[in-house]
Amino acid sequence: MMQRKWKIAALLAVTLLTGSVYASAEEYSLDYDFLSWLFDFQRTKGVKPVTDKQYLEECGACHFAYQPGLLPAKSWEALLNDEALRKHFGVNAELDNDTLKDIRDYAIKNSAGNSWYKQSRKIAAATEQGPAPLRITELRYISRKHHDIPEKMIKGNKDVKSLSFCDKCHTQAGKGVYDPDTVNIPHYPNWDGWFNK
Amino acid sequence: MKCRNKFGNVVAGVCLAVFSGMVHADNAAGNNELPTAASFYTNNYQLLKSQSVNSAPFLLAANEGNAVQGQADLTPAAPAAEFSPPWLTGRKAHQYLGLGTVLFAGLTAMAAPGEACEHNCPAQPAPRETSGTTHTRLARTTAALAIATVITGLLYHWDDFHLEDGFSDPDNQHVMLAGTGALMMLYAINKSAKSSVPTSHAGIAELGAVSMLVAIKLTW
Numbered sequence: 250m251m252q253r254k255w256k257i258a259a260l261l262a263v264t265l266l267t268g269s270v271y272a273s274a275e276e277y278s279l280d281y282d283f284l285s286w287l288f289d290f291q292r293t294k295g296v297k298p299v300t301d302k303q304y305l306e307e308c309g310a311c312h313f314a315y316q317p318g319l320l321p322a323k324s325w326e327a328l329l330n331d332e333a334l335r336k337h338f339g340v341n342a343e344l345d346n347d348t349l350k351d352i353r354d355y356a357i358k359n360s361a362g363n364s365w366y367k368q369s370r371k372i373a374a375a376t377e378q379g380p381a382p383l384r385i386t387e388l389r390y391i392s393r394k395h396h397d398i399p400e401k402m403i404k405g406n407k408d409v410k411s412l413s414f415c416d417k418c419h420t421q422a423g424k425g426v427y428d429p430d431t432v433n434i435p436h437y438p439n440w441d442g443w444f445n446k
Numbered sequence: 447m448k449c450r451n452k453f454g455n456v457v458a459g460v461c462l463a464v465f466s467g468m469v470h471a472d473n474a475a476g477n478n479e480l481p482t483a484a485s486f487y488t489n490n491y492q493l494l495k496s497q498s499v500n501s502a503p504f505l506l507a508a509n510e511g512n513a514v515q516g517q518a519d520l521t522p523a524a525p526a527a528e529f530s531p532p533w534l535t536g537r538k539a540h541q542y543l544g545l546g547t548v549l550f551a552g553l554t555a556m557a558a559p560g561e562a563c564e565h566n567c568p569a570q571p572a573p574r575e576t577s578g579t580t581h582t583r584l585a586r587t588t589a590a591l592a593i594a595t596v597i598t599g600l601l602y603h604w605d606d607f608h609l610e611d612g613f614s615d616p617d618n619q620h621v622m623l624a625g626t627g628a629l630m631m632l633y634a635i636n637k638s639a640k641s642s643v644p645t646s647h648a649g650i651a652e653l654g655a656v657s658m659l660v661a662i663k664l665t666w
Binding site: 257258287290292293294367370371375393394420429430431433 | 529616653663664
């Protein structure tokens with residue numbers, strides 16, 4: 250009898266747990282189907298890799314094609330418009346209207362708040378309030394993850410130079426994987442100690 | 447009792463071997479010139495910051511513009527090697543241990559002895575076995591795995607959870623659910639092991655396992 254009671258309690262708890270996850274899904278107002286995520290066993294720990302060819306070509310022509318899931322929608326809205334692109338971090342990066350619309354739509358659709366990927370969810374939660382961050386390196390989550398890396402490994406490293414060049418150290422950045430286990434800082438193979446990686 | 451002592455000794459031995467291996471690897475890994483992430487954890491971070499080994503040039507701070515201008519030549523001339531992620535790291539060990547815990551919890555549930563006798567029962571029921579059966583062995587293995595998972599999680603993901611990020615943060619949810627799940631399983635095992643009469647513990651143990659499973663899914 251007691252065992253049956255516990256089983257009922259367990260069932261109720263599972264329902265509650267599922268409900269809380271579903272509630273957070275609604276909170277994020279995601280397009281992605283909750284059930285698809287629940288039964289999808291593919292790893293979604295990092296950010297969603299870029300799949301749009303146009304985005305890859307246009308953005309990737311000048312710099313690493315940062316995944317849209319690295320910034321919230323409000324940031325992409327502020328970054329991807331005619332005026333902002335004329336002064337895109339000191340460079341004129343204007344695009345024709347059709348291309349800009351496609352890229353902007355793709356970025357917003359896959360932005361941090363619209364993704365089930367874990368790092369995107371963290372970024373979305375951290376940027377929910379306050380002004381739109383315009384630099385990925387300004388995000389609290391990103392700066393916190395890098396705060397204990399000695400400066401000479403990045404700025405003083407001629408093969409890295411800046412945190413902006415994600416793919417210099419994150420060997421699987423193109424796939425949206427930013428796991429510390431996949432980090433290889435040029436010239437510092439033991440940057441984190443073998444067993445600490 | 448003898449069996450339990452043996453099991454305890456084996457677990458203690460494995461834990462000691464793992465920890466001494468980790469310390470050895472940490473000491474051998476590297477670059478003595480630089481503090482490792484482990485040293486930030488095992489020592490007081492602020493204290494380390496104030497020491498000469500970790501003086502200003504070693505700290506990245508907040509991407510300020512020209513803190514290390516002219517220091518590019520500090521980079522040692524080491525050839526770039528083809529990188530392949532190591533097959534075993536502390537974080538991967540945590541992952542495998544967590545999955546192993548859930549797997550063993552499932553096996554434990556499957557190996558559970560049946561319900562108590564309801565019809566044609568013997569006058570004198572057999573004494574309850576709290577060790578030496580497949581179920582109890584699996585349960586204790588699950589407990590050891592759960593403890594190891596929590597320890598490795600604290601060691602290698604200590605910088606992933608922050609209270610200020612709130613309840614909706616997936617890493618915070620992971621810590622809360624997985625920690626609670628592990629405690630529930632340990633409680634259930636302890637409750638059952640100490641009882642000489644049949645006791646209800648399956649529900650809480652299963653709930654703990656489900657809690658760990660949800661925690662894994664949230665950060666998978």
